[in-house]
Amino acid sequence: MNPKKIAETLHPLERKIIPYLKEKQSVEELISKTGLKDVEVNRALQWLKNKELITLEEEIKEIVELDSNGKTYLKEGLPERKFIKVIGQKTLTLDEIAKKTQLSNNEISVSIGLLRRKNIIYVFRKKDIIISLTEFGKKLLNEKLEEEKLLEKLPIEISKLSDSEKAVLEGLKKRKNIVKISSLKTKTAKLTTLGEEVLKIGFEENVIDKLTPEILRSKIWKQKKFRRYDIQAEVPEVYFGRRHFVNQAIDYIRSIWVGMGFKEMKGPLVQTSFWNFDALFTAQDHPVREMQDTFFLKNPEFGNLPDKKIVDNVKRAHENGFNTGSTGWQYRWSFEEAKKNVLRTHTTVLSARTIAGLKKEDLPVKYFAIGRCFRNETLDWSHLFEFDQTEGIVVGDVNFRHLIGYLKEFFKKMNYEKIRIRPAYFPYTEMSCEVEVYDENHGEWLELGGAGMLRPEVVKPLIGFETQVLAWGLGLARIIKNYYQIEDLRMLYKNDLNELRKIKEWLL
Numbered sequence: 001m002n003p004k005k006i007a008e009t010l011h012p013l014e015r016k017i018i019p020y021l022k023e024k025q026s027v028e029e030l031i032s033k034t035g036l037k038d039v040e041v042n043r044a045l046q047w048l049k050n051k052e053l054i055t056l057e058e059e060i061k062e063i064v065e066l067d068s069n070g071k072t073y074l075k076e077g078l079p080e081r082k083f084i085k086v087i088g089q090k091t092l093t094l095d096e097i098a099k100k101t102q103l104s105n106n107e108i109s110v111s112i113g114l115l116r117r118k119n120i121i122y123v124f125r126k127k128d129i130i131i132s133l134t135e136f137g138k139k140l141l142n143e144k145l146e147e148e149k150l151l152e153k154l155p156i157e158i159s160k161l162s163d164s165e166k167a168v169l170e171g172l173k174k175r176k177n178i179v180k181i182s183s184l185k186t187k188t189a190k191l192t193t194l195g196e197e198v199l200k201i202g203f204e205e206n207v208i209d210k211l212t213p214e215i216l217r218s219k220i221w222k223q224k225k226f227r228r229y230d231i232q233a234e235v236p237e238v239y240f241g242r243r244h245f246v247n248q249a250i251d252y253i254r255s256i257w258v259g260m261g262f263k264e265m266k267g268p269l270v271q272t273s274f275w276n277f278d279a280l281f282t283a284q285d286h287p288v289r290e291m292q293d294t295f296f297l298k299n300p301e302f303g304n305l306p307d308k309k310i311v312d313n314v315k316r317a318h319e320n321g322f323n324t325g326s327t328g329w330q331y332r333w334s335f336e337e338a339k340k341n342v343l344r345t346h347t348t349v350l351s352a353r354t355i356a357g358l359k360k361e362d363l364p365v366k367y368f369a370i371g372r373c374f375r376n377e378t379l380d381w382s383h384l385f386e387f388d389q390t391e392g393i394v395v396g397d398v399n400f401r402h403l404i405g406y407l408k409e410f411f412k413k414m415n416y417e418k419i420r421i422r423p424a425y426f427p428y429t430e431m432s433c434e435v436e437v438y439d440e441n442h443g444e445w446l447e448l449g450g451a452g453m454l455r456p457e458v459v460k461p462l463i464g465f466e467t468q469v470l471a472w473g474l475g476l477a478r479i480i481k482n483y484y485q486i487e488d489l490r491m492l493y494k495n496d497l498n499e500l501r502k503i504k505e506w507l508l
Contacts, residue, residue: 003194003197003198003201004201005228006051006053006194006198006230007198007201007202007203007204008204008227008228009051009227009228009229009230010198010203010227011044011047011209011227012209013036013040013041013043013044013047014044014047014048015203016034016036016044017030017034017036017041017044017045017048018048018053018054018191018195018198018199019199020033020034021048021054021189021190021191021195022191022196022199023190024188024189024190025188025189025190026186026187026188027041027042027045027186027187027188027189028186030045030189042187045187045189048189048195049189051230052192052194052195053191053192053194053195053198054189054190054191054192054195055189055190055192056187056188056189057187057188057189057190058185058186058187059185059186059187059188060183060184060185060186061157061159061183061184061185061186062157062158062159062181062182062183062184063155063156063157063158063181063182063183063184064154064155064156064157064158064161064169064179064180064181065154065155065179065180065181065182066151066154066155066178066179066180067177067178067179067180068177069175069176069177069178070151070154070172070177070178070179073151073178074151074152078145078147078148078151079101079103079107079108079110079111080110080111080114080115080120080145080147081145081148082101082103082111083097083101083103083108083111083112083115083121084115084120084121084133084137084140084141085141086100086101087121087131087132087133088133088141089133089138090132091130091131091132092130092131092132093128093129093130093131094108094128094129094130094131095128097131106176110175112131114171115137118136119134119136119137120133120134120136120137120140121133121134121137122134146164146165146168147168147171147172150165150168150169150172151172151178151179153165154179158181204225206223206224206225207224207225207226207227208220208221208224208225208226208227209227239501242505244495244500245484245500245503245504245505245506246388246476246480246492246493248505248506249476249480249483249506250370250388250476251506252506252508253370253390253414253476253479254368254370256410256413256414257368257390257392257410260366260406260409260410261366262366262367262368262392263365263366263367263368264367264368264369264370265347265350265351265353265354265367265368265369265391266350266369266371267344267349267350267353267369267371268344269343269344269371269372269374270297270303270341270342270343270344271303271341271342271343271344271349272302272303272304272305272338272339272340272341272342273289273337273338273339273340273341273342274305274306274311274314274338274339275306275349275352275353276342276344276345276346276349277289278314278318278333278338279310279314279349279352279353279356279458279461279462280348280349280352280427280428280458281317281318281427281428281455281457281458282427282428283318283329283331284318284331284333284334284337284338285331286427288345291376292376293345293375293376294342294343294345294375294376295342295343295374295375295376296340296341296342297340297341297342297343300341301340301341302336302339302340302341303339303340303341304339305335305338305339306356310356310461310462311335311338313460313461313462313464314333314461314462315333316328316461317457317458317460317461318331318333319331319332319333321457322457322460322461323460324455324456324457324460325456326455326456326457328457343373343374344371344373344374345373345374345375346373346389346391346473347369347370347371347373347389347390347391347473348391348428348471348473350369350371350391351367351369351391351393351471352458352462354367354393355393355395355454355458355459355462355463355469356462356463358395358463360465362395363395363396363397363467364394364395364396364397364398365394365395365396366392366393366394366395367392367393367395368390368391368392368393369389369390369391369392370388370389370390370391370476371388371389371391372386372387372388373386373387373388373389374386375387379490380490381487381488381489381490382489383489384477384489384490384492384493386493387475387476387477387489388475388476388477389473389474389475389476390473390474390476390479391471391472391473391474392406392470392471392472393454393469393470393471394406394469394470395463395467395468395469396467396468397467397468398468398469398470399453399468400431400453400470402470403433403451403452403453403470403472404421404433406470406472407419407421407435407451407472408421411435411437411448413508414479414508415483415508416437416438417438418437418438419435419436419437419438420435420436420437420438420445421433421434421435421436422434422436424450424452426450426452428454428455428457428458428471429450429451429452429453429454429455429471430452430453430455431452431453432450432451432452433450433451433452434447434449434450434451435447435448435449435450435451435472435474436448439482441482441485446478446482448474448475448478448479449472449473449474449475449478449479450472450473450474451470451471451472451473452470452471452472453468453469453470453471454469454470454471477489477492480492483506483508484503484504
């Protein structure tokens with residue numbers, strides 16, 4: 001890039017710092033010489049580096065400093081110094097030394113061991129332990145110990161210590177809270193060849209860096225030059241606060257159903273088996289009701305059943321078909337089995353509870369739900385044990401063509417252009433179907449949910465009279481993963497902050 005143009009882009013902070021960078025300078029030196037704050041210097045250095053005008057080097061230095069005991073010993077004297085000073089030219093018992101020095105047992109033990117190794121004291125064992133100084137020890141009464149000399153030098157870089165001082169340091173490190181080692185990161189900067197060229201060109205002094213109302217009113221800008229802005233300069237990424245991308249999609253899906261005239265259904269995650277299975281005409285010996293597929297609660301293990309009339313109707317539907325013309329499942333229905341608490345396995349449980357509360361004068365009605373469900377699945381790229389569904393029912397004078405119309409309209413609003421409906425089987429619907437959409441990226445049809453018209457064995461025991469109910473349950477994860485280009489469903493709930501920052505907004 002043209003050095004002159006680069007010079008015209010420099011920020012006032014960069015202009016102030018760059019003249020000092022003919023020689024290598026640390027951040028601390030620049031702060032001292034320029035009078036700028038730490039954050040201003042670091043910001044200017046990063047900008048200059050982005051423009052390739054300087055090189056930045058980081059060096060980590062190990063610094064040895066005084067710890068809590070070290071600060072006390074520097075002020076009051078090391079334990080071994082007190083030990084030597086008390087003995088002096090005399091010979092004392094260990095008890096006398098302890099009494100006069102007021103040292104702790106640990107400090108006395110350390111002092112004896114260290115002074116004996118250095119041939120500073122004699123230790124005699126008679127009736128009591130008797131200690132005196134050696135000739136070498138007596139010389140140290142007026143000379144500093146190596147440990148004392150080192151403590152007075154602190155803080156200091158370890159690399160600046162001599163070999164003998166490093167050996168002393170190793171000994172001090174083994175003692176309690178005398179010294180501590182810390183790492184200091186230093187940053188130094190120096191001009192590159194391009195930076196030297198820019199510095200030689202010099203800088204226009206009469207430059208406007210920002211516009212203010214006063215500058216506009218006084219028209220000073222006419223006599224000044226504007227700082228050139230480099231629109232290609234690298235800038236740090238800024239991440240704004242937002243909702244989790246799955247919640248963004250849920251909000252959009254909610255707006256679709258509300259816009260189509262639906263009311264929202266809500267209910268607890270914990271349901272009795274009665275609502276989760278029995279009310280939906282799922283036989284009590286059906287494999288889906290086993291622990292391999294469903295999460296049963298241990299505490300509380302059982303819940304309460306609803307109104308006796310509804311329970312009796314559902315019981316009769318299972319045992320003999322109720323008054324629907326069906327023969328039912330032909331087995332003895334169990335109240336205890338129906339009371340078992342489960343984590344709901346589908347949002348269809350909300351549809352059953354809603355239907356049970358309707359009256360003839362309420363019809364026609366339309367309801368939807370978006371909620372969390374749980375199934376005892378092995379976790380892998382295509383299966384989750386905790387997932388979201390969107391559910392819908394339409395109750396009244398409706399038929400299968402209405403069902404297809406609602407589903408196609410929903411998926412078009414979810415940006416799926418090619419949609420097809422194919423026959424299927426579900427225990428509580430007849431007719432039943434599955435919705436498939438065409439995946440342009442993979443060139444194949446994907447199944448995204450099941451739907452159908454609820455069987456009389458489901459509807460009549462709950463509502464008390466015969467009517468048509470359209471119903472669907474759609475897996476939310478499979479619907480939205482195509483938009484986010486996610487192949488592994490586990491990514492939807494991984495909550496890696498870096499990935500959440502980069503994932504695109506929901507903009508359908």
